[in-house]
Amino acid sequence: MSHYSALKGYYHVRETIGSGGFAKVKLAYHNLTGDKVAIKIMDKRQLGEDLPRVRTEIDAMKVLSQQHICKLYQVIETEEKFFMILEYCPGGELFDYIVAKDRLLEEEARGFFRQIASAVAYIHDKGYAHRDLKPENLLLDEDQHLKMIDFGLCAKPQGGMQRHLATCCGSPAYAAPELVAGQEYLGSEADVWSMGVLLYALLCGFLPFDDDNIANLYKKIQSGKYDVPKWLTRESVKLLDDLLQVDPKKRIPIKHLLCHPWLLTGYDVPVSFKPKHKKRYIDEDCLTELSVFYNRRREDLKREINEWNYDYLTATYLLLLNRKHKKRPIRLISQHRLLD
Numbered sequence: 647m648s649h650y651s652a653l654k655g656y657y658h659v660r661e662t663i664g665s666g667g668f669a670k671v672k673l674a675y676h677n678l679t680g681d682k683v684a685i686k687i688m689d690k691r692q693l694g695e696d697l698p699r700v701r702t703e704i705d706a707m708k709v710l711s712q713q714h715i716c717k718l719y720q721v722i723e724t725e726e727k728f729f730m731i732l733e734y735c736p737g738g739e740l741f742d743y744i745v746a747k748d749r750l751l752e753e754e755a756r757g758f759f760r761q762i763a764s765a766v767a768y769i770h771d772k773g774y775a776h777r778d779l780k781p782e783n784l785l786l787d788e789d790q791h792l793k794m795i796d797f798g799l800c801a802k803p804q805g806g807m808q809r810h811l812a813t814c815c816g817s818p819a820y821a822a823p824e825l826v827a828g829q830e831y832l833g834s835e836a837d838v839w840s841m842g843v844l845l846y847a848l849l850c851g852f853l854p855f856d857d858d859n860i861a862n863l864y865k866k867i868q869s870g871k872y873d874v875p876k877w878l879t880r881e882s883v884k885l886l887d888d889l890l891q892v893d894p895k896k897r898i899p900i901k902h903l904l905c906h907p908w909l910l911t912g913y914d915v916p917v918s919f920k921p922k923h924k925k926r927y928i929d930e931d932c933l934t935e936l937s938v939f940y941n942r943r944r945e946d947l948k949r950e951i952n953e954w955n956y957d958y959l960t961a962t963y964l965l966l967l968n969r970k971h972k973k974r975p976i977r978l979i980s981q982h983r984l985l986d
């Protein structure tokens with residue numbers, strides 16, 4: 647069944663690694679580098695009214711380029727399907743990682759939380775709110791670095807992050823009080839609340855607000871009252887209190903969070919959210935490999951790469967760049983030439 651003709655010749659599709667609501671994720675190899683990628687496949691018919699979510703996600707992922715955001719390499723759209731070629735994250739979901747360990751020690755939770763704060767501060771700086779932050783939407787790559795995914799519900803409020811949003815969305819247990827109350831809310835403030843729920847889940851292994859009955863769950867969220875297990879340190883509780891403030895105006899702003907004492911402990915440097923690599927500078931070494939392989943002038947290739955069409959050239963360039971960042975050989979192989 648994995649005869650997806652749109653991928654033929656570009657990717658070697660292997661097994662399905664996950665299938666959720668309206669998407670299937672398959673492991674694949676990018677032919678020219680041999681590197682592994684994840685391909686998220688969505689059937690347009692099955693998407694129904696969820697189709698706009700996919701366009702929202704694709705548009706957001708094209709703009710959001712940072713070390714803690716899952717990379718989008720290529721988008722292929724056919725009559726029936728969407729294919730998103732994505733960064734390979736073999737560590738799976740942070741959710742499963744926490745469940746497997748029951749709960750995390752403060753040091754390990756801090757290591758993850760700094761990465762989450764970096765990703766959230768970055769998307770807010772770019773004018774986006776995620777609105778569905780939860781451990782299922784944070785994946786681990788092969789180096790145990792966190793990669794944020796699922797921007798299907800993200801919002802880029804017209805007129806910037808000071809504009810209020812109205813649509814209630816995301817997962818109830820992680821939703822802010824003002825959101826579940828149906829009030830207008832600021833995406834940035836709602837994301838900070840969800841980070842509080844996330845931090846609690848990291849440190850405790852269960853949720854601060856939980857109830858099978860949705861009305862009771864909403865009451866608990868709006869009360870802002872949660873248990874404080876005996877293993878939590880005073881510092882952790884202070885941070886949780888700063889994040890889980892029912893009044894969004896009393897909630898710590900993300901920029902202050904980056905230099906909160908709890909996040910500094912053991913690191914002594916604030917969390918940075920700036921992208922490690924500027925997207926606009928085309929790497930000369932990768933350009934050389936591409937221009938030799940395709941036998942094309944550097945200037946022409948540089949211009950085409952800078953169009954960021956998210957076609958096979960974008961994917962090949964980004965995968966070569968990935969190799970450079972990981973100090974792996976910048977090499978393209980062409981089985982076809984071998985087979986010629």
Ligand SMILES: O=C(Nc1ccc2c(c1)CCNCC2)c1ccc(-c2cn[nH]c2)cc1OCc1ccccc1
Pocket residue numbers: 663664665671673683684686716732733734735736737738739785795796
């Ligand atoms: O590379 C991804 N996942 C992934 C790849 C390999 C392995 C695992 C997981 C864990 C399961 N054992 C096999 C090893 C992978 C990359 C991107 C996206 C993605 C980006 N926007 N939207 C989705 C989703 C991905 O997956 C989802 C998943 C599959 C199985 C379980 C846990 C998670």
